[in-house]
Every structure is written in C-alpha cells, then in structure tokens.
Amino acid sequence: GENVEQHPSTLSVQEGDSAVIKCTYSDSASNYFPWYKQELGKRPQLIIDIRSNVGEKKDQRIAVTLNKTAKHFSLHITETQPEDSAVYFCAASWDSGYSTLTFGKGTMLLVSP
C-alpha cells in the first residue's frame, strides 16, 4: 500500500518568514495530494490540493509543488502569521474509485510573533 513520509515533524519560524513542509510517497499510482491544517483541538481542514496533471498550485500565501518523477510534493507558506500555527498533514490518494487517503504523520508549525 501507499506510504507517505513527512518532514520536518516540527518547524519554528519567525512571523513573516517562509515555511516549507515536504512529503514523499511510495506509490507511483497516486495522483491526488491534499494538504490539511489542524489547529489544536479542532478538525483537519483542507487548505489546498493538487492533482498529478499540475506541477504547482497557489492560493494567496500558500502554494504546493509536485514532482511526480521524484514522488515528492511540498507545501510553501509565505509571510507566515501567528494564526498559521497548527499541525499540517499531507496526504496521497490513488485512483481507487473511493478517494481513500494515506496521511503523513504531520508537521507542527509554530510561528512566533
């Protein structure tokens, strides 16, 4: 089955800096890669996703890049703010017909004012 590795496990940045979280996956058949943000005590919420026919996608301060050859994808957050502090999860899905996701272990991002 699919295996998703996520690094780093914790990331501390100063407000205004950029943050990058990286994930690798094992199954070359995976073709959908969402990112979820989970604030303390809250539910995971989808913040951005990318499909395998696209190499990069941006939404304001957030961007995701995908390298299918190397089987890795990354989340980039620019101009970080304290409210960006949360745990971020990457995930991968293959065309199974049922949208099942395999999640990485998560990255705790701390943005200091």
Added chain:
Amino acid sequence: DAGVIQSPRHEVTEMGQEVTLRCKPISGHNSLFWYRQTMMRGLELLIYFNNNVPIDDSGMPEDRFSAKMPNASFSTLKIQPSEPRDSAVYFCASTPREGSNQPQHFGDGTRLSIL
C-alpha cells in the same frame, strides 16, 4: 451546509464498557470514512463506506471494533469491550460523490478516554 456532525464530542468511560460513536455525513455525500488519531500513530483510516456499504475495514484494529451505516445519513463506530489503549480522537469524514480524488470533509471528532 451543517458539515459532518459527530457525537458525542467527549466520552469518558471505564474499561470494559461499550462505546458508541455517531456520525452524520454532509447531506448528499456518498462516501464516509472513520479515522482514529493518536500522537504515536497519527491519523489512521479504520473503515470506509460507499453508498452505505463497507468497502474496506482492514484498518479496524480488532474484533472489538465494529461499524455500521444503516442509511445515507448515519453511521456508528462501536467498541465493545473498550480498553485504555482505545483512547484517542475519532474522526468521521465524508466526500461529495463517488470516484477518486474528492476532498474529504471532517467532523469535529470525538475525544474518547477509557479509564
């Protein structure tokens, strides 16, 4: 859109007791997923349903765990008998329609503590 609704939000019970967690997916969503989240193991997929039919329950840890989806708007996850190692946050999620690559929408979770 009320979102995915889970109940209870918190459950504290003694080991050996039966625990039932409930989930109401977003109206019109076809697929429903149950997850368990712990610090050590992260988010683990336990079981998922498509059109109320269980598709894959290989993530269910033991026979003590069972899940049902009697209709399109309701699912339960039951643990009997419960054990302290079952303590975790249990999430339910649903997706809009059949097919792959649909975003999953999560409920607020049930924080379960088994004493």
